[in-house]
Amino acid sequence: MLEFNHLLKNYQEGKTLPQDFYTDSNIFSEEMKRIYFKQWLMVDHISRIPNPGDYFVFDAEKESIIVIRGRDNEVRAFYNVCTHRGSRICLDEEGSKKLLVCPYHAWSFSAEGELKAARFMPEDFKKEEWGLRECHLKIYEGLVFINLSLDEPMNFDEFIEPLKEMMEFHQTSKSKIAIRKKYPTHANFKLVLENFQECYHCPTAHPELCAVQDKDWVVAMGAGIGTAPQKETDEYLNKIKPWVEECKKNGTPSEVYLETDEGLKKGLNRYVDRTPIGNGNLSQTKDGKPASSLMGQFKDFDGGLTQVSFNPFGCCYFTNDFGVMFIFKPISLLESEVELIWLVNEEAEKNKDFKPEEVSYIWDVTTAHDTTIIENNQEGLLSQSFKPGVLSENESAVTYFYNWYFTNMQLP
Ligand code: FES
Ligand SMILES: [Fe+2]
The missing domain is CATH 3.90.380.10 (Naphthalene 1,2-dioxygenase Alpha Subunit; Chain A, domain 1)
Known part of the structure; x- marks a missing residue:
């Protein structure tokens, strides 16, 4: 944050931001962590995924999020990151699938995010511990919101009130x-x-x-x-x-x-x-x-x-x-x-x-x-x-x- 505080000194109220705010990659990654990943982000409309198994992928910066309707009709959001070695799982922008199969070594996940199949794993490997990582999601008036915070995000009801x-x-x-x-x-x-x-x-x-x-x-x-x-x-x-x-x-x-x-x-x-x-x-x-x-x-x-x-x-x-x-x-x-x-x-x-x-x-x-x-x-x-x-x-x-x-x- 040293860079940011330093840059801030060069800002004068009533003027535009100095050039470095737009060109410094350290500032950009701080902005993602401190701002973008903490907001409730409107990402789509629920009518895009009407049926169980329907999904779309929301990509922004380094993150890729799968928003999918489960067999129980619940909509959930998961990081598009395989829990085996980290490959992207869904490569298409949208689709409909019973199972999300990783294109690398074919680990497969249910639409509810559970790991269903992984071949040749050690005997003490517990599938239930290796489901997809969930991302915060709220559906409000048919709008899909996600929050990329790894911690507890701001209370959605308070935010939308x-x-x-x-x-x-x-x-x-x-x-x-x-x-x-x-x-x-x-x-x-x-x-x-x-x-x-x-x-x-x-x-x-x-x-x-x-x-x-x-x-x-x-x-x-x-x-x-x-x-x-x-x-x-x-x-x-x-x-x-x-x-x-x-x-x-x-x-x-x-x-x-x-x-x-x-x-x-x-x-x-x-x-x-x-x-x-x-x-x-x-x-x-x-x-x-x-x-x-x-x-x-x-x-x-x-x-x-x-x-x-x-x-x-x-x-x-x-x-x-x-x-x-x-x-x-x-x-x-x-x-x-x-x-x-x-x-x-x-x-x-x-x-x-x-x-x-x-x-x-x-x-x-x-x-x-x-x-x-x-x-x-x-x-x-x-x-x-x-x-x-x-x-x-x-x-x-x-x-x-x-x-x-x-x-x-x-x-x-
Ligand atoms: S990285 Fe996904 S199955 Fe290996
Ligand atoms: Fe405009």
């Missing part, structure tokens, strides 16, 4: 995957996360998103409430008052949750808001019209957009008719991956009620553009001429993100 009301309104447990897409990004994960903490870049980088969203939202709320100058924020909140009143009358949520000081001290960074898309648009689509049937507890379209952020590694956006799960993964010092999973009502029929390419249009083009601007950022940041720049008043959530990052790096 402030986000519950909004999540339960959108009923992701009654949805299914419409389409999914990966965006490999040649950049340090912090550049990927920082980019998602500000919408200062939106008018230049995202014409499609800015065409559907109210332009005042882009400034005042694009990266969440409180991330724009006070004047713009106040004007925007004033403008949407009638819509918020309407929500209250209809019993649809419009609350905001900002992380508390107490939460931040524990290393948390959760967020919720719900605002109108604006411009008379009902959904975040190319033409602003709905792309699927209503989701969750909505009785009618009200053109709202919900943002629920679990931590900087995962968040969900919801319109009235679909949801988008954003999963941000560190891969190595200069490699990351963004994965988007779009959800629709579980009753909606493909090509009848929704077309995957219409549901995914806005966030697909937007994320593809984000990949390019993040990679440009990484390339320039590697220059010998780089020095930290001054953040605008429309990027205050980046400073908040740094505070969250420093807090986690320094927690015992």
